[in-house]
Amino acid sequence: MGLAEIDSRNWTSLIDDIVTGDFYDAEAGKKVSVPYESIVFEQSLDGQEEALISRLKLGEKLAVVADENTYDVLGGRVARALKRIGSEPAIVLKNPHADMQTAAALADQLKGYDSVIAVGSGTLNDLCKYVTAQDGRRYAVFATAASMNGYTSTTASMTLDSGLKVSLPAQAPAGFFVDMAVSAAAPSHLTASGFADCIARSVAQVDWWMSHRVLGTLYRSVPFDIQIADEIELNKCAHLLPKGDIEATARLYRVLTLCGLGIGFIGMSNPGSMGEHQISHYIDCFAGARHPGTLHGQQVGVASLTMARIQQGLLAQDNAPVMKPTPIDTEGMKQRMGGAAADCIQQLQRKALDGDALDAVNQKLAALWPELQRELRQFMIPVEEMEKLLSDAGAPTTAADLGIDLEFYREAVRHGHEMRDRFSFVDIAANAGQLEQFIAIQT
Template sequence: MAVTMPYGGWTALIDDIVGGRWSNPETGMLASVPYEKIVIEESLDGREAALVAGLELGDRYTVVADADTWDAMGSRVAKALGSLAPVDTVILEHPHADMANVADLSERLAGAEGVVAVGSGTINDLCKFVTGRTNRRYAVFGTAASMNGYTSTTASITLKSGLKVSLPSHAPSGFFIDLNVNAAAPAYLSAAGFADCLVRSVAQVDWWMSHRLIGSLYSKVPYIIQDADEQELNTRAKGIANGDIAANGYLHRVLTMCGLGVSFTGMSNHGSMGEHQVSHYIDCFAGEKHPGTLHGQQVGVATLSMARLQRLFLDSEKPPVIRPTKIDREGMNARMGHEIAAQCWQEIQPKAFDARAAAEINEKLADIWPTLRQELKAFALPVEDMEQLLRDAGGPMTSADLGLPVETYREALVHCREMRNRYAFLDIAADAGLLEDFAAGEV
């Protein structure tokens, strides 16, 4: 049976953006993004060499994979590239996207020319960051729709201190998706990617609120380019759990559009606000209690919590009332360690309000709340719909589903706002004295 795809193929609109033929509605200027080729097809079997050949990566290729992605597609890619030039291979053993693995891969790629990553989040981030440091071009064959970082210009790396951050990097020259390979990947990987897409609702609510209250930069472009595909994807949520090719195709389109959005804004706020802070906190500070779950799986659970928290405020005709920000620095030291706590303390100072600033926020909230509330409700998906979508996709719904102790999850909800200078409803709830009680009811 034929796979249903968008009119114009799986890279419709994406081709126009990459080719500089799409006009940014905010500026009226043609799009300019740092990519040369993005290809998403039902099958790329037999086309691997042709896809890479025109990228001018060098006279010798090094294919980077781990054991699973080598079996899924890496060996196939390496064999195909052998028709173009000599091929070396680097097989990483249970890699993590941290500075230790960056150092190891940097050494192993010291003499490499064209780097071709075959994998998903960790493999891509490591290859992206290592090649970006030395201004070497790279390409990636994605093997799972597990995250939206393929087309972003940042890499998620854990520093030596243990703090996970998004570091500036560069884009792959070529990004290639074989949907047959990706649909055959373990379903939990696609469910994690779906959760990273479900974020849109709560992230947009947080980001627009931040824009209206404290003047944060806001752009509608990332939402414009992914809106139609988000709707199509949501109708296919059950297909994510069943390995459906069309569902994975729309999933990759939304993930790709989200990554491309960074090219227009220079930031990831459109898809990463309060809910991502919860996941980052778990990754950084859960320690031995961390169940080994994927970032996207944690984001999905946190997205549902954020949707419930936002609804508490949006259901009320009365505006929130905040007090001066209180953050226990000694508590931060105890939870994070002195080095990370000091770094985070400096990071969050712009959103720590004294009495005067809190009064100004309250005055603004009193003035604009009726309008702001309606604006935010227009962005929000109903919580019950989001729960059903994530359930249909096969994603974890609670901390128990993650295998994470509930007290650790609640700690993340309460304290993750201490990590990053992104103003979210977590901050409003904390400054209104409501966050701890809310978190105590989350499971």
């Protein structure tokens, strides 16, 4: 189905089948059941808010949660519309962060409410889905920008007290609602951030398939199968996103939503979060005062270009890289990571290779190499094409574009893989002594 055929009557085609349980997962050999009750995309939802929430039967006392920006663009309207069915005055958070301290404070504010209506994107959604998941209360979300793929995922990206940023189990929203006019009018850098989050699909899939083939880790194709047709169409209209084009925004929401649903199918974020996200997480966790305030998706887009250069550079080699024992610099990690070091050391130890295990992996990688090269090419977007797509969408493509010090960005590439036990091409490059040559070309 081409972009021209996507209109307000079928913006949620396929998505509707998944929500109603009518989508057949050929890989699993059965229809898929997912914990979502309603996903609605309309050009305008003004006047429909009460009906959409009433349908979900969320209880008698509803908490609308927004921040200062999202309250102005949509949260106030939602709170007023829901007043007749039990909404109290909105809880407006000031400059919230998706961390455990903020989550605890929000949990206190939400005591006595039957359910929660989040109005916002990444941080607001993560906080509300995480907090409500702790006590089983249901929640719904009204989007304000197509800035990330977490609206429909069942995990929340949260920063622990140690400073480590991780994906924690959360819950799906009972309802996910998009007013396209509101989202298309959002600041263009928010939309570009969402597009950059989509670009990560190609490098995440390459990493995940490699890990599956070389280490035998779980891999599922269905999260990619359901979104690839829309991804192709989205890439064709990337240049329209900075213009606030409604149809392009709808296509972006489809890809973001399908990505989140795919994560929901399997209960893990690997389909959209591998080596590229580890680089972004390192920036968020350890930049401190050096952090320029860039969004998650903006960082992921630049990190995806970095990962593509590493992946495609290694896969262009005639012979498989030969890895040495995984170096674990515990003292260096403590200096760089502070209170998060202990968790990171534990994560790195889980995937560290040495001895017989290392020999076995090297032998398998060498035997698979020609076949693996062929398999992975089908998932890739060439670096130059990826760079153009990001630029067309108005997204950053370099550390300088992000406003991040180049040496710190290179540090994030060098050490981001130490934060998580997911095995990526950065691990191969680091263990093979080739990572520095890729770091040197980062700008």
